[in-house]
Amino acid sequence: MNSHQPELRAAVRRLGRRHFLTLTAAAAALAFATELPAAGAASVPELDARKITENPFTLGLASGDPLPDSVVLWTRLAPRPLEPDSGLPEKRVVVTWELAHDEMFLRPVRGGTVTAHPEFDHTLHVEVPGLDPDRPYYYRFRTGAWASPTGRTRTAPAADTAKSQLKLAAVACQAYHHGYYTPYRHLAGEDLDLVVHLGDYLYEYAVDSAGGARGYTDRLLPAHFDREAMTLADYRLRYALYKSDPDLAAAHAAHPFVVTWDDHETENNYAGGRSENNDPPEEFLLRRAGAYRAYWENQPLRAPQRPRGPDMRLYRRLTFGRLAQFDILDTRQYRSERAYGGGWHKSGPESEAASRTMTGETQERWLLDGWKGSGATWNVVPQQVTFARRRDVPTADFKLSMDAWDGYPAARKRFLDGAEAAGVQNLMVLDGDAHVGYGFDLKKDFDDPDSRTVATEISTTSVSSGKDGADKPANFDSLVQANPHLKFYNGRRGYTVITLGTDRARADFRTVSEVTRPGGTLTTAASFVTEAGRPGLIPA
């Protein structure tokens, strides 16, 4: 059942012999504990919620993964979010939840009580069933004397209905220490059906006492943030820091999120079980188990996504009536090692090997099979890294990013050929990672600019990673010249609003003036459309 049993057995043996990394045996055991204790003797005692004397809803709330009849609601109890125990004892806490048609909760729809377990760091995931399709709902939590803020969410349209429009925002890459989450402040005010997060929700890197580029002068962040996250406890604390940001909390309260991760939620540039610096696999997999568990705990994800040790099924499919099918990929957990050690490198036999995979075989089959059954107008693939061929220079000695799909061209070809064989309509690939906005036409043959455009790619810029950025990055001219299928390139921070309609899709690349100081202003840097049945981006 667990593909990593040999490594984990080795890890347990090593744990007995030496104290590696900063992982203690107890932390490792916790990272692998996926089941709650049975009710009764083994269960921790219940905390009398009336004894919670500080607001436990400091990290706001969230909702996600909308189905036609269900959404998942999330919160985490943390009276002192930046302290290791979040200010709560090792006890269960009973929490009430409510969901209503209206913001005042005058027309209640569903409600109940759930238990926040210390084993899951007092996070809650409520999968609400029996809802009506394609409508907004409002929700909140209560415990003791405390009530959470109110969140708004929305169900998906029913499978067989012809919804005429779906409006989403794509976001990625939110290094806390690179700036304020001003793009989220603006995004919270947009009229959207959902937000799709394409990874790097969290960075494992150290955050100094001033919050890095945020340059706090009114507070000091605790010293435990000023080192790289390695253990489950570290990652949990890091999520608390990120989620304590009011702009991020406002975005979650305003819209349901559909999330997938990239590398930094675990470690920069890891590939499958291989860490950036080639640590022994059993050490890295323990770290990965802690990172994955903290990710699940802190996102509005359903039970099937709950990790088992270092394994977590994050890829999944969501449909929005007949208008759109979303195949949300995980290109980190199962990918082949990076060719030529990663970075920018000339393409060659190592990167071009037919055996190389981005998704692993099982996920690839799931994707290709899923497309065969799709009758959706738009087939959207939210995933992590740049999909199109991207030469760095227009000359013949160009290099490609071995970390993106350019380092896995055989896998890209199977993807595009599979889409064509399945006859999918209007393929749109979404990603982040690059910390710039790109709009690409995806070509049948990237070496032939006259070859057919088979799909479009929207790469959303970062929310904050890379600090303020610039409209025209230093390599603007050479990248545009080297890649005739690159239709848009901008290096500021922001997000992308994508409106899927029955006849066309539209992408509005929103950027902000700055993130290293609060209050950056919003601009739409460019807008493109792609018509149904005619792939390719056209300036709107």
Ligand SMILES: [Fe+2]
């Ligand atoms: Fe990133």
